[in-house]
Amino acid sequence: MTSFLPDPYDRDCPTRQLLDRIGDQWTVLIVGTLGGGPLRFTEIGRRVQGISQKMLTQTLRALVRDGILERRMYAEIPPRVEYELTDLGRDLAEPLSMLAEWAKAHMGRVQEARESYDRAS
């Protein structure tokens, strides 16, 4: 077994693809909204405005596969399915919330920069 130092700058390193997944806007918003506790599929879709059913299904499945979310089915009639953060997911929630906070805090400066750029072009 060769030693392995993860390096997302290496195109063949799996961290590259992981980085793409965790930085995805849907991941940021879904993990963020599950920070308050487990939610059903429809409730997640209601909170993350504008996500399609297909994208929500795909993203949730990928996050469950990555060990970031857990899917729990309760044997009720009708069956209740909820998604919640795993320990790994809770650990990810912190850097992701920093990213969302950054976007909220600096949107004004970014918009000024864009207007200035567009005027100069």
Add this chain to the structure above:
Amino acid sequence: MTSFLPDPYDRDCPTRQLLDRIGDQWTVLIVGTLGGGPLRFTEIGRRVQGISQKMLTQTLRALVRDGILERRMYAEIPPRVEYELTDLGRDLAEPLSMLAEWAKAHMGRVQEARESYDRAS
């Protein structure tokens, strides 16, 4: 003028699109590598393995427009063009490096989760 609370959960809020830009894998890698100081186009492309010329050009232009990078041209022969982080970009570098560090630190756990998921499916 109406008051405006940025909210990336709102599909019409510009923070949604900004979040998509800053969480992009290419942004994370480019901003990360420029943390060490200004670099030329070709050097950035060399470090961020696997990025196409077209994607590098597009991403750099978008980051300059957003006020995250500055493009400096030096009147030399041949002209030298360098990209460097602005103050806003340096401020963004911190949450982005946390994201990259998270991916590096937890890749092993994510891979175990994937293997376990795939065995169960």
